[in-house]
Amino acid sequence: MTGHWLLKRNQSEADRTWTDVDVALAWLTKHYQESPPLERDDRKAAYCTLDNKLEYAAYALPCGVDVSWVHYTKSQNVVSLSVVCCPNHFHPDIPCPFPPS
DSSP states (O other): OOHHHHHHHHOOOOOGGOOHHHHHHHHHHHHHHHOOOOOTTTTOOOOOOHHHHHHHHHHGGGGGGEEEEEEEOOOOOEEEEEESSSSOOOOSSOOOSSOOO
16 A cells, blocks of 8 residues: 555655645656656557646645556566655555655
8 A cells, every 4th residue: 555655764755755736746747757658559558648647646646645657668667656645545644754844
């Protein structure tokens, strides 16, 4: 469960802790574009579009719902991007590693 990442204090970083959803969306977009998903040989969509992903993330994150994007790249590497909310909708008792000041 993505919310359990909040328990991994040694893997949290203050510079990747945001209070502005737009900054989180920009981080997701940057890393998505650096390692884009593979395109199918038949040109049909293998994954939903970046715009669809961003639209859902912009809706879900303010509700305290985590966002995870996972896809394969052309070189068959797996890219996994997650933004974990804190406080977390599904794990409200897990404290934030870097609470907003």
